[in-house]
Amino acid sequence: MKVFAFCLVFVTGVMLVMTAQDFPAWGDAHSAPNQYLSTYYIQHTYRDTAVPNIVTAVLADYRGFDTMFETSVIFCAGLGIAAILSFGPRNPKRRKRLGLPPSAEGDLIIQTTTRLLIPVTQLFALYVIAHGHHSPGGGFQGGVILAASFILLSLAYDLNMALSRLSDRLALLWGNGGLLIYAGIGLICVALGAHFLEYSALHAILPATDSVMARSHAMLGVEIGVGFTVMSMLFSIYTQLVSLGSLEDGL
Amino acid sequence: MTDLMEFVVSRFNYWIYVVLMMIGLYAMISKRNYVKKLIGMTIFQTSIILFYVSIGVKSNATIPIVDHHDVVHSEILVDHYANPLPHVLMLTAIVVGVATLGVGLAVIEKIYRQHGTIEEPELLADVDQT
Numbered sequence: 001m002k003v004f005a006f007c008l009v010f011v012t013g014v015m016l017v018m019t020a021q022d023f024p025a026w027g028d029a030h031s032a033p034n035q036y037l038s039t040y041y042i043q044h045t046y047r048d049t050a051v052p053n054i055v056t057a058v059l060a061d062y063r064g065f066d067t068m069f070e071t072s073v074i075f076c077a078g079l080g081i082a083a084i085l086s087f088g089p090r091n092p093k094r095r096k097r098l099g100l101p102p103s104a105e106g107d108l109i110i111q112t113t114t115r116l117l118i119p120v121t122q123l124f125a126l127y128v129i130a131h132g133h134h135s136p137g138g139g140f141q142g143g144v145i146l147a148a149s150f151i152l153l154s155l156a157y158d159l160n161m162a163l164s165r166l167s168d169r170l171a172l173l174w175g176n177g178g179l180l181i182y183a184g185i186g187l188i189c190v191a192l193g194a195h196f197l198e199y200s201a202l203h204a205i206l207p208a209t210d211s212v213m214a215r216s217h218a219m220l221g222v223e224i225g226v227g228f229t230v231m232s233m234l235f236s237i238y239t240q241l242v243s244l245g246s247l248e249d250g251l
Numbered sequence: 252m253t254d255l256m257e258f259v260v261s262r263f264n265y266w267i268y269v270v271l272m273m274i275g276l277y278a279m280i281s282k283r284n285y286v287k288k289l290i291g292m293t294i295f296q297t298s299i300i301l302f303y304v305s306i307g308v309k310s311n312a313t314i315p316i317v318d319h320h321d322v323v324h325s326e327i328l329v330d331h332y333a334n335p336l337p338h339v340l341m342l343t344a345i346v347v348g349v350a351t352l353g354v355g356l357a358v359i360e361k362i363y364r365q366h367g368t369i370e371e372p373e374l375l376a377d378v379d380q381t
Contacts, residue, residue, distance in 0.1 A: 001281060002281045005277055005280040005281035006277065006281070008280065009273045009276050009277040009280065010273075012273065012276065013269050013270070013272075013273040016265075016269045016272070016273075017265070017266065017269050020262040020265035020266065020269070021258070021262070023262070023265055023306070024306060025261060025262070026261065026262070026263070026264055026305070026308065026310075027308050027309055027310030027311075028309070028310075029309040029310065029312065029329075029330045031306070033306045033307065033334060033336075033337070034306075034307070034309060034334045037336060038307075038334045038335060038336045039329050041335055041336065042315065042317075042327060042329050042332050042335065043327050043329060045317065046317045046322050046327070052316050052317040052318075052319065052322075053315070053316045053317075054315040054316065054317065054332070054335040055315055055316075055335045055338050055339050055342065058335055058336065058339045059339045059342065059343070063339060066343070067343060070343040070346075070347055073347050073350065073351075074346060074347060074350045077347075077350035077351055077353060077354050078350065078353075080354050080357070081353050081354055081357040084354075084357040084358060084360075084361050085357050085360060085361070134316070135316070136314065136316070138342075140342055140343065140345075140346050141342075143346075144346065230346060233350065234346075234349065234350070237349075237350060237353040240353075240357065241353055241356055241357060241360075244360055245357075245360075
Protein backbone atom coordinates (compact mmCIF):
# COMPACT_ATOMS: atom_id res chain seq x y z
CA MET A 1 0.00 0.00 0.00
CA LYS A 2 2.75 2.41 0.94
CA VAL A 3 4.78 1.58 -2.18
CA PHE A 4 1.68 1.96 -4.34
CA ALA A 5 0.86 5.30 -2.71
CA PHE A 6 4.43 6.51 -3.21
CA CYS A 7 4.43 5.52 -6.89
CA LEU A 8 1.08 7.22 -7.43
CA VAL A 9 2.21 10.40 -5.71
CA PHE A 10 5.56 10.37 -7.52
CA VAL A 11 3.95 10.03 -10.96
CA THR A 12 1.43 12.77 -10.15
CA GLY A 13 4.24 14.99 -8.90
CA VAL A 14 6.31 14.49 -12.05
CA MET A 15 3.30 15.28 -14.20
CA LEU A 16 2.60 18.45 -12.23
CA VAL A 17 6.22 19.56 -12.44
CA MET A 18 6.15 19.07 -16.21
CA THR A 19 3.33 21.61 -16.40
CA ALA A 20 5.46 24.16 -14.54
CA GLN A 21 7.00 25.26 -17.85
CA ASP A 22 3.64 26.59 -18.97
CA PHE A 23 3.00 28.64 -15.86
CA PRO A 24 4.06 32.30 -15.68
CA ALA A 25 7.63 32.96 -14.61
CA TRP A 26 8.39 34.31 -11.14
CA GLY A 27 7.61 38.01 -10.87
CA ASP A 28 6.35 38.39 -14.43
CA ALA A 29 4.14 41.47 -14.33
CA HIS A 30 2.62 40.73 -17.74
CA SER A 31 1.56 37.13 -17.19
CA ALA A 32 -2.05 36.14 -17.71
CA PRO A 33 -3.07 36.09 -14.00
CA ASN A 34 -1.73 39.63 -13.60
CA GLN A 35 -3.81 41.01 -16.47
CA TYR A 36 -7.48 41.73 -17.04
CA LEU A 37 -9.38 41.71 -13.75
CA SER A 38 -6.52 42.56 -11.38
CA THR A 39 -5.53 45.45 -13.65
CA TYR A 40 -9.04 46.79 -13.38
CA TYR A 41 -8.99 46.49 -9.60
CA ILE A 42 -5.65 48.30 -9.24
CA GLN A 43 -6.67 51.16 -11.53
CA HIS A 44 -10.26 51.69 -10.45
CA THR A 45 -10.53 50.72 -6.78
CA TYR A 46 -9.52 54.08 -5.35
CA ARG A 47 -11.72 55.98 -7.75
CA ASP A 48 -14.71 53.67 -7.16
CA THR A 49 -14.55 53.26 -3.41
CA ALA A 50 -12.03 55.72 -1.89
CA VAL A 51 -10.28 52.79 -0.22
CA PRO A 52 -6.51 52.58 -0.85
CA ASN A 53 -6.15 48.98 0.33
CA ILE A 54 -7.19 47.08 -2.78
CA VAL A 55 -7.37 43.76 -0.95
CA THR A 56 -9.93 45.07 1.54
CA ALA A 57 -11.96 46.73 -1.21
CA VAL A 58 -12.08 43.60 -3.37
CA LEU A 59 -12.85 41.43 -0.35
CA ALA A 60 -15.67 43.49 1.10
CA ASP A 61 -17.09 45.23 -1.94
CA TYR A 62 -16.40 43.70 -5.36
CA ARG A 63 -16.48 40.14 -3.99
CA GLY A 64 -18.81 40.92 -1.09
CA PHE A 65 -21.16 38.05 -1.82
CA ASP A 66 -18.30 35.54 -1.71
CA THR A 67 -16.98 36.94 1.57
CA MET A 68 -20.43 36.82 3.15
CA PHE A 69 -20.67 33.12 2.48
CA GLU A 70 -17.07 32.52 3.58
CA THR A 71 -18.07 34.10 6.88
CA SER A 72 -21.14 31.93 7.06
CA VAL A 73 -18.92 28.87 6.42
CA ILE A 74 -16.91 29.81 9.53
CA PHE A 75 -20.12 30.29 11.49
CA CYS A 76 -21.46 26.94 10.32
CA ALA A 77 -18.16 25.26 11.21
CA GLY A 78 -18.38 26.64 14.74
CA LEU A 79 -22.00 25.51 15.03
CA GLY A 80 -21.12 22.12 13.63
CA ILE A 81 -18.29 21.52 16.08
CA ALA A 82 -20.54 22.46 18.98
CA ALA A 83 -23.23 20.14 17.64
CA ILE A 84 -20.82 17.24 17.10
CA LEU A 85 -19.03 17.47 20.45
CA SER A 86 -21.64 18.80 22.87
CA PHE A 87 -24.34 16.18 22.34
CA GLY A 88 -24.10 12.52 23.17
CA PRO A 89 -22.30 10.93 26.10
CA ARG A 90 -20.07 13.37 27.91
CA ASN A 91 -16.59 12.46 28.99
CA PRO A 92 -16.06 13.94 32.44
CA LYS A 93 -13.05 11.77 33.24
CA ARG A 94 -11.14 13.04 30.24
CA ARG A 95 -8.09 13.96 32.25
CA LYS A 96 -7.86 10.47 33.70
CA ARG A 97 -8.51 8.87 30.34
CA LEU A 98 -5.68 10.75 28.69
CA GLY A 99 -3.38 10.15 31.66
CA LEU A 100 -2.93 13.87 32.34
CA PRO A 101 -1.99 15.16 35.78
CA PRO A 102 -4.65 17.22 37.57
CA SER A 103 -4.98 20.79 36.38
CA ALA A 104 -2.00 22.74 37.72
CA GLU A 105 -2.01 26.20 39.25
CA GLY A 106 -1.10 28.92 36.76
CA ASP A 107 2.35 30.44 36.77
CA LEU A 108 2.54 33.88 38.37
CA ILE A 109 4.98 35.39 35.87
CA ILE A 110 3.00 34.16 32.86
CA GLN A 111 -0.29 35.38 34.34
CA THR A 112 1.06 38.83 35.14
CA THR A 113 2.57 39.21 31.68
CA THR A 114 -0.67 38.05 30.10
CA ARG A 115 -2.66 40.63 32.04
CA LEU A 116 -0.50 43.34 30.50
CA LEU A 117 -0.41 41.79 27.06
CA ILE A 118 -4.07 41.07 26.42
CA PRO A 119 -5.41 44.66 26.43
CA VAL A 120 -2.65 45.69 24.03
CA THR A 121 -3.42 42.73 21.78
CA GLN A 122 -7.10 43.56 21.69
CA LEU A 123 -6.44 47.23 21.03
CA PHE A 124 -4.16 46.26 18.17
CA ALA A 125 -6.88 43.95 16.81
CA LEU A 126 -9.40 46.80 16.84
CA TYR A 127 -6.86 48.96 15.02
CA VAL A 128 -6.34 46.24 12.41
CA ILE A 129 -10.10 46.08 11.79
CA ALA A 130 -10.76 49.81 11.81
CA HIS A 131 -7.65 50.81 9.84
CA GLY A 132 -7.95 47.95 7.38
CA HIS A 133 -8.87 50.38 4.60
CA HIS A 134 -5.55 52.17 4.66
CA SER A 135 -3.05 49.59 5.88
CA PRO A 136 -2.78 45.81 5.78
CA GLY A 137 -5.68 44.48 7.79
CA GLY A 138 -9.40 43.86 7.83
CA GLY A 139 -12.09 41.86 9.51
CA PHE A 140 -10.54 38.42 9.12
CA GLN A 141 -7.13 39.44 10.42
CA GLY A 142 -8.47 41.53 13.30
CA GLY A 143 -10.92 38.81 14.26
CA VAL A 144 -8.13 36.26 14.41
CA ILE A 145 -6.03 38.53 16.64
CA LEU A 146 -9.01 39.07 18.97
CA ALA A 147 -9.57 35.31 19.16
CA ALA A 148 -5.86 34.84 19.88
CA SER A 149 -6.13 37.20 22.87
CA PHE A 150 -8.92 35.09 24.36
CA ILE A 151 -7.02 31.88 23.64
CA LEU A 152 -3.97 33.40 25.37
CA LEU A 153 -6.17 34.11 28.38
CA SER A 154 -7.36 30.53 28.53
CA LEU A 155 -3.80 29.24 28.20
CA ALA A 156 -2.34 31.45 30.92
CA TYR A 157 -5.22 31.00 33.40
CA ASP A 158 -7.67 28.23 32.61
CA LEU A 159 -10.61 27.64 30.34
CA ASN A 160 -13.20 28.70 32.89
CA MET A 161 -11.52 32.09 33.30
CA ALA A 162 -11.68 32.71 29.55
CA LEU A 163 -15.25 31.38 29.35
CA SER A 164 -16.32 33.75 32.15
CA ARG A 165 -15.24 36.61 29.87
CA LEU A 166 -16.72 35.21 26.66
CA SER A 167 -19.07 32.35 27.33
CA ASP A 168 -19.95 29.78 24.74
CA ARG A 169 -23.51 31.06 24.40
CA LEU A 170 -22.28 34.62 24.00
CA ALA A 171 -19.75 33.52 21.39
CA LEU A 172 -22.48 31.93 19.29
CA LEU A 173 -24.58 35.06 19.71
CA TRP A 174 -21.71 37.29 18.59
CA GLY A 175 -20.98 35.08 15.63
CA ASN A 176 -24.61 35.24 14.63
CA GLY A 177 -24.66 39.00 15.18
CA GLY A 178 -21.61 39.54 12.97
CA LEU A 179 -23.19 37.65 10.12
CA LEU A 180 -26.45 39.58 10.64
CA ILE A 181 -24.57 42.88 10.44
CA TYR A 182 -23.11 41.78 7.11
CA ALA A 183 -26.39 40.53 5.65
CA GLY A 184 -28.25 43.49 7.20
CA ILE A 185 -26.08 46.00 5.35
CA GLY A 186 -26.85 44.08 2.16
CA LEU A 187 -30.56 44.12 2.89
CA ILE A 188 -30.56 47.85 3.63
CA CYS A 189 -29.17 48.33 0.12
CA VAL A 190 -32.07 46.28 -1.23
CA ALA A 191 -34.51 48.38 0.78
CA LEU A 192 -33.01 51.51 -0.79
CA GLY A 193 -33.75 50.16 -4.25
CA ALA A 194 -30.28 48.87 -5.20
CA HIS A 195 -28.95 45.36 -5.56
CA PHE A 196 -27.97 43.22 -2.57
CA LEU A 197 -24.65 44.53 -1.15
CA GLU A 198 -24.56 47.47 -3.60
CA TYR A 199 -23.16 49.88 -1.04
CA SER A 200 -23.28 53.05 -3.12
CA ALA A 201 -27.04 53.26 -2.49
CA LEU A 202 -26.32 53.82 1.20
CA HIS A 203 -25.41 57.47 0.65
CA ALA A 204 -29.13 58.21 0.88
CA ILE A 205 -29.18 57.40 4.61
CA LEU A 206 -25.57 58.04 5.68
CA PRO A 207 -25.03 61.73 6.49
CA ALA A 208 -22.42 63.74 4.60
CA THR A 209 -21.39 61.06 2.12
CA ASP A 210 -21.48 60.67 -1.60
CA SER A 211 -21.91 57.35 -3.36
CA VAL A 212 -18.13 56.74 -3.31
CA MET A 213 -17.61 57.36 0.41
CA ALA A 214 -20.72 55.31 1.17
CA ARG A 215 -18.95 52.25 -0.19
CA SER A 216 -15.96 52.94 2.06
CA HIS A 217 -18.16 53.30 5.15
CA ALA A 218 -20.24 50.25 4.33
CA MET A 219 -17.03 48.24 3.96
CA LEU A 220 -16.07 49.20 7.50
CA GLY A 221 -19.42 47.95 8.76
CA VAL A 222 -19.02 44.71 6.86
CA GLU A 223 -15.49 44.21 8.20
CA ILE A 224 -16.73 44.74 11.75
CA GLY A 225 -19.34 42.03 11.18
CA VAL A 226 -16.69 39.68 9.79
CA GLY A 227 -14.43 40.48 12.76
CA PHE A 228 -17.17 39.58 15.27
CA THR A 229 -17.92 36.28 13.58
CA VAL A 230 -14.28 35.24 13.12
CA MET A 231 -13.35 36.17 16.70
CA SER A 232 -16.22 34.36 18.39
CA MET A 233 -16.20 31.33 16.13
CA LEU A 234 -12.44 30.71 16.35
CA PHE A 235 -12.60 31.05 20.13
CA SER A 236 -15.62 28.75 20.23
CA ILE A 237 -13.83 26.17 18.06
CA TYR A 238 -10.81 26.34 20.37
CA THR A 239 -12.81 25.91 23.56
CA GLN A 240 -14.89 23.07 22.14
CA LEU A 241 -11.89 21.15 20.83
CA VAL A 242 -9.59 21.69 23.78
CA SER A 243 -12.18 20.49 26.31
CA LEU A 244 -13.65 17.89 23.91
CA GLY A 245 -17.07 19.51 24.12
CA SER A 246 -17.41 19.47 27.90
CA LEU A 247 -16.22 23.10 28.37
CA GLU A 248 -15.09 22.09 31.86
CA ASP A 249 -11.33 22.28 31.84
CA GLY A 250 -8.99 22.71 28.94
CA LEU A 251 -5.33 21.98 28.53
CA MET B 252 22.62 19.59 -16.39
CA THR B 253 22.76 23.38 -16.36
CA ASP B 254 19.52 23.43 -18.31
CA LEU B 255 17.86 21.34 -15.65
CA MET B 256 19.25 23.54 -12.87
CA GLU B 257 17.99 26.61 -14.67
CA PHE B 258 14.58 25.01 -15.09
CA VAL B 259 14.43 24.22 -11.37
CA VAL B 260 15.64 27.65 -10.26
CA SER B 261 13.49 29.69 -12.63
CA ARG B 262 10.33 27.85 -11.53
CA PHE B 263 11.26 27.11 -7.94
CA ASN B 264 7.89 28.29 -6.58
CA TYR B 265 6.12 25.62 -8.64
CA TRP B 266 8.60 22.98 -7.53
CA ILE B 267 8.00 23.80 -3.89
CA TYR B 268 4.24 23.79 -4.33
CA VAL B 269 4.32 20.44 -6.12
CA VAL B 270 6.60 18.88 -3.49
CA LEU B 271 4.45 20.17 -0.60
CA MET B 272 1.26 19.09 -2.32
CA MET B 273 2.62 15.60 -2.93
CA ILE B 274 3.77 15.28 0.69
CA GLY B 275 0.23 16.14 1.75
CA LEU B 276 -1.32 13.77 -0.78
CA TYR B 277 0.99 10.93 0.28
CA ALA B 278 0.06 11.46 3.92
CA MET B 279 -3.64 11.45 3.05
CA ILE B 280 -3.37 8.22 1.03
CA SER B 281 -0.94 6.08 3.00
CA LYS B 282 -1.23 7.08 6.66
CA ARG B 283 -3.73 5.09 8.68
CA ASN B 284 -4.10 7.51 11.57
CA TYR B 285 -6.88 10.00 10.94
CA VAL B 286 -5.06 12.85 12.65
CA LYS B 287 -2.08 12.26 10.36
CA LYS B 288 -4.44 12.28 7.39
CA LEU B 289 -5.72 15.67 8.55
CA ILE B 290 -2.16 16.96 8.89
CA GLY B 291 -1.59 15.84 5.31
CA MET B 292 -4.69 17.69 4.21
CA THR B 293 -3.45 20.86 5.88
CA ILE B 294 -0.06 20.59 4.13
CA PHE B 295 -1.94 20.13 0.85
CA GLN B 296 -3.97 23.26 1.57
CA THR B 297 -0.83 25.25 2.39
CA SER B 298 0.72 24.30 -0.93
CA ILE B 299 -2.32 25.67 -2.77
CA ILE B 300 -2.04 28.93 -0.85
CA LEU B 301 1.65 29.16 -1.77
CA PHE B 302 0.77 28.51 -5.42
CA TYR B 303 -1.84 31.24 -5.57
CA VAL B 304 0.22 33.85 -3.79
CA SER B 305 3.32 33.11 -5.88
CA ILE B 306 1.58 33.68 -9.22
CA GLY B 307 0.48 37.12 -8.01
CA VAL B 308 4.06 38.30 -7.46
CA LYS B 309 5.43 41.06 -9.68
CA SER B 310 9.11 41.98 -9.51
CA ASN B 311 9.83 45.45 -8.13
CA ALA B 312 6.20 45.83 -7.07
CA THR B 313 4.93 46.84 -3.65
CA ILE B 314 1.95 45.65 -1.58
CA PRO B 315 -1.46 46.21 -3.17
CA ILE B 316 -2.27 49.39 -1.25
CA VAL B 317 -2.58 52.46 -3.44
CA ASP B 318 -0.20 55.26 -2.58
CA HIS B 319 -2.08 58.50 -1.85
CA HIS B 320 0.70 60.41 -3.58
CA ASP B 321 0.19 58.43 -6.79
CA VAL B 322 -3.53 59.13 -6.79
CA VAL B 323 -3.13 62.88 -6.50
CA HIS B 324 -0.03 63.58 -8.53
CA SER B 325 0.33 60.88 -11.12
CA GLU B 326 -1.37 57.93 -12.69
CA ILE B 327 -1.69 54.58 -10.91
CA LEU B 328 0.84 52.26 -12.54
CA VAL B 329 -0.44 48.70 -12.63
CA ASP B 330 3.07 47.20 -12.59
CA HIS B 331 3.85 49.05 -9.38
CA TYR B 332 1.40 47.03 -7.24
CA ALA B 333 1.27 43.31 -6.62
CA ASN B 334 -1.75 41.42 -7.92
CA PRO B 335 -4.43 41.79 -5.20
CA LEU B 336 -6.71 39.01 -6.38
CA PRO B 337 -4.74 35.94 -5.13
CA HIS B 338 -4.33 37.67 -1.77
CA VAL B 339 -8.08 38.19 -1.46
CA LEU B 340 -8.84 34.59 -2.34
CA MET B 341 -6.24 33.14 0.02
CA LEU B 342 -7.11 35.48 2.91
CA THR B 343 -10.50 33.86 3.27
CA ALA B 344 -9.12 30.40 2.44
CA ILE B 345 -6.74 30.50 5.41
CA VAL B 346 -9.44 31.33 7.98
CA VAL B 347 -11.96 28.93 6.45
CA GLY B 348 -9.22 26.28 6.40
CA VAL B 349 -8.75 26.64 10.15
CA ALA B 350 -12.50 26.33 10.72
CA THR B 351 -12.87 23.24 8.56
CA LEU B 352 -9.81 21.67 10.20
CA GLY B 353 -11.63 22.15 13.50
CA VAL B 354 -14.66 20.31 12.13
CA GLY B 355 -12.39 17.47 11.03
CA LEU B 356 -10.84 17.20 14.49
CA ALA B 357 -14.29 17.22 16.09
CA VAL B 358 -15.40 14.36 13.85
CA ILE B 359 -12.26 12.40 14.76
CA GLU B 360 -12.98 12.92 18.47
CA LYS B 361 -16.52 11.68 17.92
CA ILE B 362 -15.16 8.57 16.15
CA TYR B 363 -12.80 7.97 19.04
CA ARG B 364 -15.65 8.18 21.55
CA GLN B 365 -17.75 5.76 19.56
CA HIS B 366 -15.12 3.20 18.56
CA GLY B 367 -12.16 3.82 20.87
CA THR B 368 -9.66 4.14 18.02
CA ILE B 369 -8.59 6.52 15.29
CA GLU B 370 -6.56 3.97 13.31
CA GLU B 371 -8.31 3.11 10.08
CA PRO B 372 -7.79 -0.74 10.06
CA GLU B 373 -8.87 -1.08 13.69
CA LEU B 374 -11.87 1.14 13.04
CA LEU B 375 -12.92 -0.92 10.02
CA ALA B 376 -12.60 -4.13 12.03
CA ASP B 377 -14.69 -2.56 14.80
CA VAL B 378 -17.36 -1.48 12.33
CA ASP B 379 -17.47 -4.97 10.79
CA GLN B 380 -18.01 -6.59 14.20
CA THR B 381 -21.03 -4.48 15.09
